[in-house]
Amino acid sequence: MKVQVSAEVAGRTLSITTGEIAKQASGCVLIQYGETVVLVAAQTGGVKPGQDFFPLTVDYRERLAAAGKFPGGFLKREGRPSTREILTARLTDRPIRPLFPEDYFNEVQVMSNVMSFDGENDPDVLSIIGASAALSISDAPFNGPIAAVRVGLIEGKLILFPTMAEIAKSSLDLVVAGSKDSILMIEGFADQLPETEMADALMFGHRAIQELCKLQNDLVAKAGKKPITYVPGTVNPWLATVKSEWAGKIKTARQSPKKAERSAATKAVKEELIAKYYPAGVTVLEDGRTIEQLKAAFSDVDHHACRDLTIEGKRLDGRSTTELRNIDCSVSILPRVHGSALFTRGETQSLATVVLGTVRDQQKVDGLLEEYGKPFMLDYNFPSYSVGETRPIRGPGRREIGHGMLAERSVQWVLPKAEKFPYTIRVISDITESNGSSSMASVCSATLSLMDAGVPITQPVAGISIGLIKEGSRFTLLTDIMGDEDHFGDMDFKVAGTGRGITGIQLDLKIAGINEEIIRKTLEQAKTARMEILKRILTAIRRPRGDISPYSPRIVSTKIDPEKIGMVIGPGGKNIRAIQEQTGTQIDIVDDGTVTIAGPAKSNCDEALARVEAITEDIKVGRIYTGTVSSIKDFGAFIEIAPGKDGLCHISELADGFVKSVTDVCRVGDKLEVKVIAVDDQNRVKLSRKAVLAEKGETAAPAVSDDDDFDDEE
Template identity: 60%
Template sequence: FEDFEEETTREMILEGKREDGRAFDQVRPITSEVGLLPRTHGSAVFTRGETQVLVITTLGTAEDEQIVDGLAEEYSKKFMLDYNFPPFSVGEVRPIRGPGRREIGHGALAERSLAQVMPAVEDFPYTVRLVSDVLESNGSSSMATVCGGTLSMMDAGVPIKSPVAGISIGMITSADKRLLITDIVGNEDHFGDMDFKVAGTEKGITGIQLDLKIRGLSLDIIRETFERARTARLHILELMKATLPASRETLSPYAPKLLTIKIDPEKIGKVIGPGGKMIRKIQEDTGATIEIEDDGTVYISCPNGDSAQKAKEAVEAITEEVQVGRVYTSEVISIKDFGAFVEVLPGQDGLVHISEMADKYVGSVNDVVKVGDMVKVKVIGIDDQGRVKLTMKGGLNPEIEANIPENTERRREGGRDGGRDGGRGRRGDRD
């Protein structure tokens, strides 16, 4: 019976008739919709005739990259597409198991076709995963996945370079005749001589796959196939643009917030801290996740945009260089007889000598500041060993100066107080 069905189908097409009544260059009716699943980061349903796919986009961070460990050198992928072809999509009843050769091949074709328009990591550092579930199939579900994947990513706010659409071109041949068929259905694929899948944008092709049952194709047939595919592709792209003209300007509120900054690779250790102490503290304080690449690229991600910004500011503060002449608001971290150490920037402290604490004489450091106080300090110098010298003079802390006890004023006449070596301090402590 199948032989009779094949012979009848081929004869009917060669006589100028298709089983669904379409012209040979006509695409099946197309409908599409985006944003069906509000809780996902992006979603789209693309329907072409009796072929329908649901494509969901999920955005992740660098931790979500796929590590590929094969025969070649290990590498990671920031964009991946999974294609599922459940048995109910073609009216079959069988167990749903892991992906087979067909699913892997179709997914790889759709992934390669879309990978060409993905934004650069510098512009969009997210990891992007697409999952295409075929809901019904009567030919060319892989090219429907390309179309649905484009719309789903645009719905998620992925700034793709250009929309991509795909189409399958078939062919029926006889001893003296050859016919190209646009947008083939299942029987035309099964009983035909060619299934030439072509995906691309308005300007060019991003992916092709050829299944052939005859000995080969001439250059004329290839040229004609590409031109037929181009015409159909432009038609599909126009319909897709009517659904969603461009990528959304904002991401889903449920997508992780991801910021990227660049630091000096030599300062990576400073951000991480001894045993990871510094980076853990930032993550605990802000709730953000921080990942650092060897080239100094820092990825900061968290569900809340404010937390990501706070983590970014903390990293920038650690890697920032202390500048002479600049005023900083700093915390007092320890007190000595000769002055106070303050944290100018995270991980960078400096000394305010007792003689630089106020515009008037100070008898004891404890009369001016205590551990944990926040004070304004000005950088007056950095020595060859990187030690930072600070001052609180110049009216930087008027409230603190106003509270210095009057009995600490230097007595210009009479004896000196015994505890301060004449109020001058020990020479070795001052240097």
């Protein structure tokens, strides 16, 4: 039976339909906003024997046909997921994952397909709402519903569900997801937005989320979905024993400044426990208790022991709740790259390198929107050795792509405008050591390396992660969380920004939401830590270097009248090829008239720029040009002062004295400096070499041709 609910949201209709498509799925909805439509299906499965984790899989795909487009390339079919698809899948996964029971290990898969895209309404938030709706009408024990909204900020006004065009000019791009009572997930990027304004934007979004949750409740009621009663699994028979007899030892083992020491001490306690009850070769006791149950009980007690220590005010490495780990910053550590930096915070370390390129090095991005070039990239690599492990290297995974994009979008707000710095910029963050919040370390190392490369960023950016341990109404916020605190804690709240405000924010939770009080306190605690990190960064390098690396290409740019692009290119590309070959440069022109010139040295670029400007600018009386003699007549020489633009230098204007013959002064192919002395009504240009000589105080001398040779003298 087809069921549909709808509501007006931000001036457009949002509708959710079920019962018509994919009726064999556990739950399926068609969610539409404007003319953007996403099909979301949820499917539950069984549990594999011995499985001790929740195998939730979320996929998101954009069919280019939804926007009336064909995929690019030879194969006219979508292939591996794009970066945007991976990021949206992660965005959908994060708020729904905490809402399943802790001991629920059945397979669950959520699949979102964009079926129609109107070019205005982004389908990513619809994927989150649709996933919640599909799970809510399925047989999964999902503690929903939840919803998500996008919030923009234009001219100081918060906007709900901004269009793609509005986001392009917004100083905030914030996606927030939550239930009717609390916030579950945040991902946002802003142009240095103060903490109080960011918190206000989150609360603004949450009010809309509450209405969308009510809409989903209406859908569940109309669909006749009955509430699911989930029965937890049996209590581990070893839990009470391990908790009462070994919790103290575990707490002692967990308190050490070093990650390796904590791990080794905890492992020793675990081995002692196993050896006591299960001698070598024994895996099952007479009463049926297994060694796997003992290991599971140990992990559970270990988990709660770490949490208890933190609530008691005892962090595992001995720091206070607001204390940063030791920070070390250094720049210029690699010789040939265009910029480099090493940022170390405790046992987390990022080695960043910068390479500068031309407009041709921009990454081409093809998707639902029109193809565009991406001038800034930040790639994040997380090798297994950084955590003392071995595993195959299969290319970047979802986590690496997600962390790289978080750092990239946090830094991009402070990059110079293309008019000021027309380079394509790529930053690579290699995590060489990891123990918590390597993505925020990447933000810091990126800032250092960009300044080392001479990129004139407007402000330095730093990032920090705040953790949370929450028991009932009691909670503790932890500045600069380590890997163990992330694993045993309830929250990983990453905040990046400058001294003026927030540029990037991301919240991941393992509990069913946090309230406004925790959010505001977290943002303030993160600000305090960020200011301290910024001081350390500016101690290493005070400001961007005054010049780029000598190994970087030199680039200049200018803006010409788009109608004159054809003049620069010339017939069959003749003009632009000649300029490039003669100056040793690379010239790129885009449709809006932006001309970018790259070369091995600034002098090459300046020469090419002068020639481009000479072509596009109107010939100006009084200006001096360096031209080439194109033909010689009895009465004077015709000189090409710009491609396709000739002027006549009369014989009387060739020198400051009497000239018997034009060939006494110049020949075809000679280069002469001439001054424009007149342009008549028919656009004919009159030139003077004599005027240039007079200005320079020189006497006339014959021009030297490239084919002159001393052997010709008599």
